[in-house]
Amino acid sequence: MTATARSAAASAGAVPILAAQGLSARYGQVQALAPIDFEVGAGELVAVLGPNGAGKSTLLRAILGLVATGGEVRFLGTVLPRRNPVAVASRGVVLVPEGRGIFGPMTVLENLELGAYRLGRDAQERERRFARVYELFPRLKERLGQAAGSMSGGEQQMLAIGRALMADPRILLLDEPSLGLAPRVTEEILETLRVLNRSGLPVVLVEQRAPSALKLAHRAYLLSLGRLAAVIDPREVHSHEQLAQYYFA
Amino acid sequence: MNSSPSTILPKAVSVPARVSPRRHLAQAAPWLAAAAVVGYALVVGGYPATVVGFALIYAIFVSGLNIFMGLTAQVSFGQSAFAAIGGYGSAILTTQYDWTWAPAMLAGLAAAVAAAFVIGYPTLRLKGHYLSMATLAIGLIAHEIAVQWESVTLGYLGISGVPPIDIAGFELSSDRATLTMLTVCVLATAFAVARIRRSRLGRAFAGLAGSEDAARALGIDVARYKLLSFLLAAGFASFSGSLFVHVVGYVSPEVFSLHMVILSFTMLYVGGIGTVVGPVIGALVVSVLPETFRALRDYQDLAYGAALILLLIFAPRGLAGLFAALDTRRKP
Numbered sequence: 326m327t328a329t330a331r332s333a334a335a336s337a338g339a340v341p342i343l344a345a346q347g348l349s350a351r352y353g354q355v356q357a358l359a360p361i362d363f364e365v366g367a368g369e370l371v372a373v374l375g376p377n378g379a380g381k382s383t384l385l386r387a388i389l390g391l392v393a394t395g396g397e398v399r400f401l402g403t404v405l406p407r408r409n410p411v412a413v414a415s416r417g418v419v420l421v422p423e424g425r426g427i428f429g430p431m432t433v434l435e436n437l438e439l440g441a442y443r444l445g446r447d448a449q450e451r452e453r454r455f456a457r458v459y460e461l462f463p464r465l466k467e468r469l470g471q472a473a474g475s476m477s478g479g480e481q482q483m484l485a486i487g488r489a490l491m492a493d494p495r496i497l498l499l500d501e502p503s504l505g506l507a508p509r510v511t512e513e514i515l516e517t518l519r520v521l522n523r524s525g526l527p528v529v530l531v532e533q534r535a536p537s538a539l540k541l542a543h544r545a546y547l548l549s550l551g552r553l554a555a556v557i558d559p560r561e562v563h564s565h566e567q568l569a570q571y572y573f574a
Numbered sequence: 575m576n577s578s579p580s581t582i583l584p585k586a587v588s589v590p591a592r593v594s595p596r597r598h599l600a601q602a603a604p605w606l607a608a609a610a611v612v613g614y615a616l617v618v619g620g621y622p623a624t625v626v627g628f629a630l631i632y633a634i635f636v637s638g639l640n641i642f643m644g645l646t647a648q649v650s651f652g653q654s655a656f657a658a659i660g661g662y663g664s665a666i667l668t669t670q671y672d673w674t675w676a677p678a679m680l681a682g683l684a685a686a687v688a689a690a691f692v693i694g695y696p697t698l699r700l701k702g703h704y705l706s707m708a709t710l711a712i713g714l715i716a717h718e719i720a721v722q723w724e725s726v727t728l729g730y731l732g733i734s735g736v737p738p739i740d741i742a743g744f745e746l747s748s749d750r751a752t753l754t755m756l757t758v759c760v761l762a763t764a765f766a767v768a769r770i771r772r773s774r775l776g777r778a779f780a781g782l783a784g785s786e787d788a789a790r791a792l793g794i795d796v797a798r799y800k801l802l803s804f805l806l807a808a809g810f811a812s813f814s815g816s817l818f819v820h821v822v823g824y825v826s827p828e829v830f831s832l833h834m835v836i837l838s839f840t841m842l843y844v845g846g847i848g849t850v851v852g853p854v855i856g857a858l859v860v861s862v863l864p865e866t867f868r869a870l871r872d873y874q875d876l877a878y879g880a881a882l883i884l885l886l887i888f889a890p891r892g893l894a895g896l897f898a899a900l901d902t903r904r905k906p
Contacts, residue, residue: 391787414793426788431780439781442774443793492792 342367342527343388343418343496347396350380350387357383359552360396365496365529370522372542372559373531376572380551381531382423385498388529389413389420400496415443417495421502423531425485429474433465436473436484440491450493458487461517479510486517496527503534515541535568547571604851604897611858616753622865623749629861630756631818634763635834636841636853638810644848645771646803647783648698649705651835652712653811655693658720658830659686660812665733665825666726675739679816686812687805694804698797713835720827732826736819752821759817760854763810768850770806779803844885846892855893859885 343365350358358380365371373381387394390410398405406412414420428436437458441451459466462483468476473484482502489497499518503511511534519541522528532538539545545557555571562568615626635657642648663682667673673681697708720727727733738747739755746755770776778799781789786796819825837860845856860882867877889896 389791391790410787410790411793411795414791420791422785422788422791426785426791428781428784428788431777431784435777435780439777439789439794440792442778442781488792 341365343398343400343529345388345396345398348384348387348398349395350383350392351394352392357392357551358387361546361548361553363546365527366543368522368525368527369543370518370528370530370541372535372538372545373529373548374533374535374538374545374557375548375554376533378550379548381548382500383551384548385420385500385529385531388498389418414492417493418498419489419492419494419496420498421485421489421500423500423504425481427473427481427484427488429472431473432470433473433476433484434469436488437465437491440488441493443492454491454493458490461490461520462487478505479507479513482506482510482514483517486514490521494526496529497521498529498531500531501533502530503532503537511537535572536565539568600897600899604855604894608851608854608858611862612753612757616750619749623753625861625865626858627749627753627756627821628818629857630753630760631814631821632838632841632861633760633854633857634817635811635814636838636845636857637760637763637767637850638807638814639838639842640847640849640853641767641770641779641810642803642807643842644852645776645779645783646800648800648803649702650709650804650807651706652693652709652716653807653838654713654830654832654834655716656686656690656808656811657815657818657834658716658827659689659815661815661819661825661829662720662727662733663812664816665736665819668737668820669733669735675737675816675820679813679820682816683809683812686808686815690805690808691801694801694808698800698804713830713832717827717831720830727827730826730828732824733819734824736823736825738823739817739820756817756821759813763813764850764854771850775799775802840882842892844882844889844892846894849892849894849898851897852892852894859893 341364343363345361345363347360348358348363349356349360361384363384373384375381383392386392388398388405390406390408390413394407400413400416400418403416405416405418428439431439437455441454444451444454464480465483465487468480473481476484486497486499486502502514502518506514515537518528518530522541530538530542535545539557539559539562542559545559546553547555547557549572557571562571612626612630615623635653639650639653642650642653660679660682663685664675664678667678667681668675693712697705697712700708721729723729724731738745738752740746741755744751746752770779778789778794781792781794782796782799790796815830818829841856841860842853843856844860845854846852863881864874864878867874867881870877885893891898
């Protein structure tokens with residue numbers, strides 16, 4: 326990590342709540358992510374940038390334990406179990422997967438309820454979570470009985486984030502939430518992430534649209550070909566040319 | 575936010591604004607069609623009652639298969655093994671050990687679920703074609719055991735003299751009594767499947783059917799729910815196997831052969847996979863259809879095959895989907 330990036334992390338009040346050391350991942354014999362150190366501080370929004378095939382999604386999948394990994398991930402001081410995404414999710418590490426992963430034939434309400442699957446029968450807590458989701462995404466409230474698969478891409482992304490919030494995350498990992506969305510809808514989604522982050526929720530945002538992500542992020546990791554290429558302080562990036570320098574360095 | 579949480583949270587799981595009469599009709603139509611077929615068999619009795627009776631036994635078997643394949647989106651070619659365990663369990667315990675039908679059926683059920691647990695725990699870690707092949711092997715092995723373990727199963731000779739089910743001293747041996755009892759069993763099975771489908775368990779099944787990774791990311795234990803789904807399917811398979819031997823009074827390995835698997839798959843897809851009524855309507859249609867072509871003699875199989883192909887072309891979501899289209903079709 327560069328000195329400026331460290332200072333950026335410090336300025337965000339970043340006591341690391343998620344810390345990966347030497348985290349690597351492979352699919353069968355293929356090494357998809359070389360060992361990487363990765364940190365997210367309390368209240369931080371960290372962007373993970375890079376072109377297609379850089380290993381961004383793999384990094385999130387590795388944190389959650391959805392792929393075979395090496396190294397260690399600590400969350401709130403304890404080591405997360407490997408290859409056990411259920412145990413990781415139950416500690417509050419919640420992923421909004423690439424392509425949204427909504428359950429198309431189910432209604433919006435059923436999707437949201439599935440997000441609170443681990444809650445059990447605590448009706449009061451369930452109500453609180455529903456209220457939070459409806460506050461952020463009033464449109465979902467209007468479409469509770471609609472099949473999730475019949476909604477627009479933007480609404481599906483809102484549902485995917487809403488469903489993740491129903492799990493009451495302590496850190497939210499998002500894999501390319503802007504994928505396939507119109508710029509205006511993307512801005513709306515990213516603004517929601519800003520609101521969530523300002524409420525104190527740490528966010529890891531994997532994104533190909535680097536300029537949009539850097540507007541939100543306290544810090545950004547740039548990956549290339551499965552390796553860490555740079556750690557970027559968004560305050561140091563003032564133009565597309567400067568950003569391009571990071572990509573082509 | 576202006577609204578309070580109590581006004582926000584809906585009380586029911588699904589929230590259709592108002593159920594239209596058209597939707598009521600679409601939901602009731604397949605059940606009414608099934609009731610008409612069963613009612614006809616009850617009135618006429620004899621051979622039609624026997625055919626419809628077998629169809630209802632299959633409806634229970636296919637309903638179990640539907641939990642695993644329709645609700646959970648997994649594939650099993652081996653459910654006949656669990657029907658065999660239930661069937662042979664009932665037959666052996668009632669004929670050789672003088673048990674009454676109810677404890678024998680329960681023992682068969684317990685053995686089938688236990689076997690499903692032992693088999694499913696390692697097997698369900700496989701995916702796609704590998705899972706299909708493994709489950710196919712389970713069915714073939716069960717068939718082979720039924721043939722080879724002659725000291726217990728009597729091999730190809732089979733076990734005869736299985737007593738009919740009796741309730742409070744009343745023996746259900748007539749066509750109509752048997753058909754009535756089977757109708758009650760099918761309704762209870764359909765009710766159970768509908769409850770499972772709408773429950774938290776059913777939502778977990780639907781979640782892992784939609785995307786295993788997305789379900790895992792939400793904290794749903796995919797391996798555990800796959801196994802649960804497999805156990806439920808095995809339970810219904812065992813129940814249908816036991817009913818079969820008590821209704822027919824006889825069991826042999828051919829009953830639980832690969833033919834049973836193929837027939838049940840046909841019923842599931844013709845009826846409508848993933849729906850509650852699909853297995854019932856599918857079992858009735860696939861069982862009754864060949865009989866309606868009996869007059870065609872040599873061309874009976876040809877006509878039956880052509881009818882199935884046409885059904886799958888014009889109703890790719892099954893007959894239940896065709897009925898559902900009554901509700902969604904819009905006026906031009």
